[in-house]
Amino acid sequence: MKKLIAALLTGAMTASLLTGCGGSKGASGVQSATSDITKVLRVCLASEPDHLDPALNSTVDGATLAVNSFVGLYTYDKEGKTVPALVTDTQISDDKLTYTFTMKDGLKWSDGSDLTAKDFEYSWKRAADPSTASDYSYLFDVFAKDSDGNINVKASDDGKTLTAVLAAPCAYFEGLLAFPTFMPVKQEAVEAPADHETNPGSWASEAGFVSNGAFTLKEWKHNESMVYVKNPYFYDADNVKLEELDYMLSSDDTAMYAAYGADNLDFIDSAPNDELANLKDKDDFYVADQIGTYYVGFNVNSTLFEGKTPEQANAMRKAIAYLVDRKTIVDNIAQTGQIPANTFIPDSMSDGNGGIFKQNTDSYTYPDEASAGYFPIEVNVDKAVELLKEAGYEFDENNMLSASTPITLNYLTNDGTAHIAIAQQIQQDVAQIGITMNIQQEDWQTFLNDRKNGNFDIAREGWLADYDDPVNMLEICAPNGDDSGNDDMQLGLNSTEYAPDWSEYIDLLAQIKSETDSANRVSLMHKAEDMLMDTGAILPLYYYNDFYLQKGNVSGDYVNVFGMKYFMYVEKSAS
Amino acid sequence: MAKYVIKRVILAIVSILIICAITFFAMNAIPGGPFNSEKAQSAAVKAVLEARFHLDQPVWKQFLIYMGNISHGDFGVSLKTGRDIWQTISESFAVSAHIGLIAMVLALVCGVILGSLAALFRNKFPDRLIVFLATLATAVPSFVLASLLLLVFCIKLKLIPVWSSYNPNYILPVISLSLYPMAYITRLTKTSMLDVLGQDYVRTARAKGVPIVGVIFKHALRNALIPVITYVGPMTASILTGSLVVETIFTIGGLGSKFVDSITNRDYTMIMGTTIFLAVLMVVVNLLSDLVYKLVDPRIKFE
Numbered sequence: 001m002k003k004l005i006a007a008l009l010t011g012a013m014t015a016s017l018l019t020g021c022g023g024s025k026g027a028s029g030v031q032s033a034t035s036d037i038t039k040v041l042r043v044c045l046a047s048e049p050d051h052l053d054p055a056l057n058s059t060v061d062g063a064t065l066a067v068n069s070f071v072g073l074y075t076y077d078k079e080g081k082t083v084p085a086l087v088t089d090t091q092i093s094d095d096k097l098t099y100t101f102t103m104k105d106g107l108k109w110s111d112g113s114d115l116t117a118k119d120f121e122y123s124w125k126r127a128a129d130p131s132t133a134s135d136y137s138y139l140f141d142v143f144a145k146d147s148d149g150n151i152n153v154k155a156s157d158d159g160k161t162l163t164a165v166l167a168a169p170c171a172y173f174e175g176l177l178a179f180p181t182f183m184p185v186k187q188e189a190v191e192a193p194a195d196h197e198t199n200p201g202s203w204a205s206e207a208g209f210v211s212n213g214a215f216t217l218k219e220w221k222h223n224e225s226m227v228y229v230k231n232p233y234f235y236d237a238d239n240v241k242l243e244e245l246d247y248m249l250s251s252d253d254t255a256m257y258a259a260y261g262a263d264n265l266d267f268i269d270s271a272p273n274d275e276l277a278n279l280k281d282k283d284d285f286y287v288a289d290q291i292g293t294y295y296v297g298f299n300v301n302s303t304l305f306e307g308k309t310p311e312q313a314n315a316m317r318k319a320i321a322y323l324v325d326r327k328t329i330v331d332n333i334a335q336t337g338q339i340p341a342n343t344f345i346p347d348s349m350s351d352g353n354g355g356i357f358k359q360n361t362d363s364y365t366y367p368d369e370a371s372a373g374y375f376p377i378e379v380n381v382d383k384a385v386e387l388l389k390e391a392g393y394e395f396d397e398n399n400m401l402s403a404s405t406p407i408t409l410n411y412l413t414n415d416g417t418a419h420i421a422i423a424q425q426i427q428q429d430v431a432q433i434g435i436t437m438n439i440q441q442e443d444w445q446t447f448l449n450d451r452k453n454g455n456f457d458i459a460r461e462g463w464l465a466d467y468d469d470p471v472n473m474l475e476i477c478a479p480n481g482d483d484s485g486n487d488d489m490q491l492g493l494n495s496t497e498y499a500p501d502w503s504e505y506i507d508l509l510a511q512i513k514s515e516t517d518s519a520n521r522v523s524l525m526h527k528a529e530d531m532l533m534d535t536g537a538i539l540p541l542y543y544y545n546d547f548y549l550q551k552g553n554v555s556g557d558y559v560n561v562f563g564m565k566y567f568m569y570v571e572k573s574a575s
Numbered sequence: 576m577a578k579y580v581i582k583r584v585i586l587a588i589v590s591i592l593i594i595c596a597i598t599f600f601a602m603n604a605i606p607g608g609p610f611n612s613e614k615a616q617s618a619a620v621k622a623v624l625e626a627r628f629h630l631d632q633p634v635w636k637q638f639l640i641y642m643g644n645i646s647h648g649d650f651g652v653s654l655k656t657g658r659d660i661w662q663t664i665s666e667s668f669a670v671s672a673h674i675g676l677i678a679m680v681l682a683l684v685c686g687v688i689l690g691s692l693a694a695l696f697r698n699k700f701p702d703r704l705i706v707f708l709a710t711l712a713t714a715v716p717s718f719v720l721a722s723l724l725l726l727v728f729c730i731k732l733k734l735i736p737v738w739s740s741y742n743p744n745y746i747l748p749v750i751s752l753s754l755y756p757m758a759y760i761t762r763l764t765k766t767s768m769l770d771v772l773g774q775d776y777v778r779t780a781r782a783k784g785v786p787i788v789g790v791i792f793k794h795a796l797r798n799a800l801i802p803v804i805t806y807v808g809p810m811t812a813s814i815l816t817g818s819l820v821v822e823t824i825f826t827i828g829g830l831g832s833k834f835v836d837s838i839t840n841r842d843y844t845m846i847m848g849t850t851i852f853l854a855v856l857m858v859v860v861n862l863l864s865d866l867v868y869k870l871v872d873p874r875i876k877f878e
Contacts, residue, residue, distance in 0.1 A: 042740070048828075050656045058612065130619035133627075138617050198627055201657045222666060223828030225740040246740040250826045254722075259737035259826075262730050445607025445841050452611070463613070476614070486615045 038572040039243035041554065043267045044259065045565070047251035048223045052209070053190075053201040054180040055127035058135035060464065060563040061269070066180035067564050068245060069213040069228060071235070073101055073120065073162075074177035076560040078569075080289075082174040086115075086235060096169035096516070097144070101162045108233035109186050110216045116159025123184040124153050124164075132200045136181040136466070142170045168514045171352030171521075172469040179467065186210045214568035215245050223249055240568050241556075266551045266572070269565075273417045276335040276547075284549050287336055288559040291346045292464035292544035293473070294334075296324075296411075296426070297489040298537045300499040302457045304409065312391040313498045316407075317536025319387035320458075322380045323429045326541055333421045336547040341540035342373030345470045345529055348543070348561060352469050353518035357525070364526045374533045385433060401434030409437040412456035414447040419460055422541065454490045461488060464544060464563065470525045471512055477532055478509055489537040500535045551575070576869075580862070587858040591851065598850045599641065602843055603634045609654035609841045628654060628843075641847065650851075651844040660848040664830065668852070671817030671829035674745050678753035679814050683807065686757045687800070690764020691791055694772060694799075705761060712758035721751040721824040738826045748825045752818060756810050760803055768799040801872055808864030812857045 046061035054066040067075070075085040084090065089102040107115040126132050128140035128151045143151035144165040152165040166173065176182055185203075189210040193202040203209055207220040207227075214236070215228035228245040231237065248265060250256055253272040259265045271279055279285045298317045305313035326340035339347060343358055343366070351357040359372055366372045375383075385399050394402035401407060411426065413419045420441060427437040437458075442450060451459045465472045479492035479502070487493070492502035508528045515521040532538060546563045556569040610616060610624050625631040628651075629640050644651060650660040693705040724747045729737045735744045771777060772795055780790050817831030830849070837845035868875050 044738075048656075130617070130623050133620045133623050135612065135614070135616060135620070137620055195652075199652055199657045202652075205656065205658050219740075221740075221743075221828055222663070223822075223832065224670075224743060224826055225738070227740050248738045248740070248826060249828075250738070250823070252823045252826075255737070255824055255826055258725055258730060262733060262737045264736045264738050444839065445611060446605070448611045448613070449606040449608075452615075486613065 036243070038553075038574055039241070040246060041242055041244070041267065041567055041570050041572060042246045042248070042265045043269075043565075043567065044248040044250060044256040044265050045269045046249075048249050051201045052204040052217065053185060054183040055123065055132060055134050055136075055185060056201045057180050063180050063562065064565045065226075065247075066183060067213070068567050069211045069215050069217060069231075070180065070183035070185075071213045072177050072179070072183040074174050076178055076558075076564070076566065078558045080558075080560050082178050085178075097166045099164045099166070099173070101164075103160055103162070104235060107212070107235055109210050109212050110231045110233055111186075111210045112233060113186070113210075114159075115184065115186075115212055117155035117162035118159045119184045119186060120162050121153055121155040122187045124182065125151060126185070126190070126200075127181050131197075134181060136179075139176055139179065139181055139466070142166050142168070142173065142176070169516050169518075171350075171518065172467045175467040175469075184212060214240050215242075221249075225249060234568075236568075241571050242568070245567055260549055263551075263575075266554050267557070267565075267567075268549045271547075271549060273335075279549065280336060280547075284552060286548050286550060288546045288548070288563075289348050289561050290464065290544045290546040290563055291349050291468060291561045292462065293341055293344060293346050294338075294422075294462045294541045294544060295341070295344065296458055296539040296541060297461040298458050298539070299454045299456050299488075299490050300535065300537050301454055301490045301493060301496045304407075304457045305496070305498040308391060308498045310498055310500050314500065314534060314536045315387040315391045316393075317539070318375075319384040319391070320409075320430060320435075321375060321536060321539045322384040322387070323433065323435075324426055324539065324541065325379050325429050326377055329422055329425050330542050333418055333425065334542060336545060338542040338545050340377045341542050342368065342371055342375050342377055343529065344532060344538050344540055345473050345525075346465065346543045349465065349470055349473070350468045351522045351525070352471075353522050355522075357470050357522070363519075363523060367530075379429070381433060388433075395433070399433055407435045409435060410457045411437050411439045412447065412450060412459040413439065413441055414444050414460065415441060423460070451488045452486075454488075454493075458539075459488065461538075462544070466562070468561065470529070471509075474512070474525065474528050474532070475509060477538075478506060491535065491537060500537075505531050580866075583862050583865075587862065591854050591858065594854045595642065595847070595851060596638065598847060599638045600634060602838070602841070602846050603637070605841075607841045609843060611841070645847075645851070650848045653842055653845050655840050655842045655845070660844050663845070664833070664848050664852050667828055667830040667833055668816070670827060671822075671831060672815045674748050674752065674827065674829065675815040675817065677745070678749045679756070679807075679811060681749065682753040682757040682760055682810075682814075683803075685753075686760025687764050687796070687803065689757075690761040691768055691796065691799075693761065693765040694768035695787065695791065697769065702765075706765070709758040709761045712754045713762075715754075717751050717755060717818060718820040718824065720754060721747070721821050724751060725824060743827070745827075748821050748827060751821045751824075752814060756806075756814065759806065759810075763803050763806060764799060767802045768795060771795045771799045774798075797871060801868065804864055804867055804871065808860050809857070811864075812853070812860045816853055816856065 045064055049062045049065055050059065051057050051062065052065060054070045057063060057066055071085050073085060073087050074082045077083045086104055086107055087101045088104050091100040101117070103117050109115050124140065127134050128137055130137060140151050143153065144167045145151055154163050190196060190203045195202055207217045209217065211231065214231060214234045216231045217226060218229045219227040226247040226249065230240055230243050234240060248256065248259060253270050256265065256268045257271045257275065260268045300313065305316065308316065330338045330340050345357050347358045349357045360366055360369055367374050368376055371377060381399060385395055389395065393405045393407070396402055409430070411423050413423050423439045427439060430437050450456060463473060463476055476486050477489065477491050479487050491500065492506060493499070505528060508524060508531070512521055512524045512528065515524060546559060553573045553575045554570060556571045557565060557567050559565050610621065629637050652659055653663060689705050693702045696702045725737065728734050728747060735747060736742070777790055777795055780794050817829035819831045819835050821827070822829045822831045833845065834849050837849055
């Protein structure tokens, strides 16, 4: 027995030695810049970002990284309004086409060098250049362009002023000026790597790059963590109380929730779906407004509509919209107090004329006046049956679809607990009148591909606005190949006789983009949404909102309606 | 011996080339692409990106270009992030290998000791206990074990942070990674040890008065380890390259998640890089374990 104990002890010792060595080696890494935990904010938004170059970013979590380490001419304040950041004065010409910005004095990059209007001229031209391959290069389409396609922006010789000329008045231009794609990057830094021409983001692919925002990236352990430290050259550095901003890089809801629960994180952007019901009544659970719509889209060229007239096909699609129980989806699946949707353009979106778009006005009334939308939120089976009868379907006395005219739908969605649950709810909703719906679940890339190519009858869709203007939503339904369209609903492809005629919509979009009268523009946008909703191709479910969890000792941060979180003015008390 | 090694190396190169070709054509055949996103890219941007990465060429031509590039060590950059493939793989491999190596040594040392003990105390209490624990460890999947460890040590006891930007803690990942192979090695060692203990030369040694511990460690273990070596080869490759589950649960920037992520993202250069890396590692490890055989058991002849 003695020998046994000796052997076991040897084993245990070896084990503890080995693991011990693992632990100590990990601990010999970098030490925190500050030992005061109230000066460090620890956050988890998502996994490893693709790009930290603000011009190349195309994700919401990447935009949060961008707004905390870069700053554009404008920024968002706590109230969610765009306010000047790096400019002291903005002159707008009477025709609203020419903007002249006067830069603040003494602006610096994080390396201490001067930041001038010339940096903006360079950065904007770079982001607009197709060879930079920015996903958001189309945002620069609002600029007037010369014959070579270069955008019309010019810095004065002394670098004090920047003049931008637009192609048409742009109601949301200030929003763009605060958007990551319009943030400045330093030319010498960008062009330092040897491969900068073929790999434009390479300068910001490791820690230590030059920026001009509140924090600069000091350390980046890929797929593990990022440590940002305060930038003393930030234009508003006096008001930045934090010394350090640490990000955990994980997209695993459970892992980030565990770290938050163990007090290793102060702020998380996501939580497991199963936990939402418990979390939403707690004090550290916050919900912010967000501009976006979760919807379901029909493939207007699907064989489902074969043999129907375009009007009958519209009626079929609209019938389904009356069957879906949006309240149940919001209450039981989405769960964070989202508002059920009956329009495509989100309820909190501005109209570009000083008001909110989704409201009845003197000049425009929604088809369902009471709810200011296209249909009431409540399920209306009778209306659905009536519409389907118009489309040539037969029903028995119990409002069940007759066996002689069956409907079978193929619903396409990507993986994700909530997406699947929503699909199942819709499946159940349409079954009440005898429609069969099959759910086809695919991995993200296969899903994108099938959706883009129209290999579906009905598919999950969603869009979070990039800027606060209805055009950003409307142009999604422009045909493929158009710079900003995605057209998953296959509108405008007109390959079938039963698809709606879409040329008028395309003309309307062009008209909206060049309209100089704001009130007229609002009317045109209502007209476009009317056209879109009349096809029934879009079946809105709810307007997105944005929840997050934040410890009680953290204050001063804010979120804008695009989901970007501003952490620079955080104050943290000792728990 | 040298002839054998050369033959094996040539064979290895051929199999890696075949793996490259199959992977390249298979990944191009699956739907989707690296630049797909929710919103369509502008035609100009799409054209630039496709030309930059030769995606506008026919697949066989892309394959030749790729093989040409890697023949002089250029694995390209990730289509998704623009980071150098080779740098990304070597960095994350360093993380995985650091944890993996500790886990492997732990599994090997404890597994062999426990297996020998179980054989020695056959059908007695220590044997029963060890076999019970080994069965349990084999049956519990790593994601359950890792979550359990996280719950107990990080959340309930708060002994170890779930995540920390400064002190990444590798104790729990090491335990999660090592338990399954440890159990497997324990069982392997026990079985083959029992086999060896019944052999004549062991009985002779015992008859000559050599103490049992001496018999085990000096005479029996060497022969009993041959099956273990067969297992250790592939295990090394799989443990060193990390585990998606353990990396996700403990937020470790290892190589394990790269295999899956690269395919999810259709990041073609990363898919090729990780595949080639794993293939080479597998081949090298298998070759080494075959050579170790020879050292342990001189009866084995290379054909």
